[in-house]
Amino acid sequence: MSAPALVTASRRQWSGAGRWWTPYVFIAPFVVLFAVFLVGPILIAIVNSLFSEQSSGLGFGGSEVLFVGLDNFARALADSDFVTSFGRVVLFGVVQVPIMLAISVVLALLFDSGLVAGSRFFQLTVFLPYAVPGVIAALLWGFLYQPSVSPIIQGLASIGIDVNLLAPGTVLWSIANVATWSTVGINMIILFSALQALPRELYEAAKLDGAGQIRIALGIKLPMIAPALLLTTVSSIIGTLQLFNEPQVLKSITANISSDYTPNMAIYAASTLGKDSHLSSAMAILLGLATLIISLIVLKATNRSSQKKATDG
Structure with a gap:
């Protein structure tokens, strides 16, 4: 065997090719x-949720961990505050997610159309809030929400408009405002990237047929970036159910946000304030199952709608 062949064979043997x-x-x-x-923590949470720590004797001795089956899940579902927190984030998502996605879609279409001068600068401006950690964003907005120091609220009060953005009826939507501007940027980038990947020949053909920008956007662009829209929708729904940073930070400046205001906050409170890791594990599993079920429902509805359109077409 020649020297080059020996070198090639040794390289293949070293690289593991063919094995x-x-x-x-x-x-x-x-x-x-x-x-x-991922898998490890899930398994640990499942096992942990099936046990409970109980005091032995009259409570003066130590404690022991006993197998209780599904009792922790029953306790979690019997907790009205925990169940109410699910309804709260569902209401939050029903309103916030469509508004946030609509803003993201409009911005992505505007940047893709080439009608916006200095689009690179404005893209960075829209994306920048996403780069700011959620805790810092909530702190900044919390400053603007406090009537005693907020220039916005004081300016509105000077013209006779009295608002309280931390009132019981408005604090949820104040949280939604923080979450919206924190996530519009990343969703806009995803949608804009999908639009940039579309063949431009389709637009030229549509323009020759007399289609305007709005018709091209609604009839060509949006249907062709449906997978990206589905991705942003599902990820936004998951993020809504896992809402934690914004209400947890704003909780320090208003009494209208309880320690179990959202499911994630209830889990955190049960594991830290309540010092019951078994109950919090059961709550976490219920939250994960709810997230999975809602995501599957959205995916199923989207696939059915796509199949119906394909059949009609």
Whole structure:
């Protein structure tokens, strides 16, 4: 065998080419991290939710961990505040998600149309709030929500408009405002990237047929970026059910946000204030199941709608 052939053979042997285990070496880091940081915590939470820590004797001795089956799930579902928190975030999502996605779609279409001068600057401006951590964004908005220091509220009061953005009836929508501007940017980028990948020949053909920008946007662009719209919708729904940072921060400046205002806050309160990790594990599993079910319903409804349009077409 010649020297070049020996070198090639040695390189193949060193690289592992042709060996069955080579692909598994490359995917092993992902599998390990996936198992450690996702599958592992889920399994631990499931096991933990089936037990409960109870005091032995008259309460003066130690405590023991007993198997209680589904009792923690029953306790969680019997907690009216925890159940109410689900209804609160569902109402939040029904209003906030469509508004946020509508703003994201409009901005993405405007930037893609080329009608906006300095679009790069405005894209960065819209995306910038997403780069700000949610806790800091909530702190900044909390300053604008406090009547004693807010220039906005004081300016409105000077012209006879009295508003309280932290009142019981408005605090949920104040949280929605923070969440909206914190997530519009990333969704706009996803939709704009999908629009940029579309073939421009379709637009030219539509323009030759007399279609305007609005008709092109509604009839060509939006249907063709349906997968991106579905992605942003599902991710927004999941984010809504996991709402935590904004209400947790604003809780420090108003009494109208309780410690169990959202499901995630209720889980946090049960594990820290209540010091009951078993109950909080059951709550976390219920939240995960609710998120999964709602996501599947949205995906099913979207697929059915797509199939109906394809059949009608």
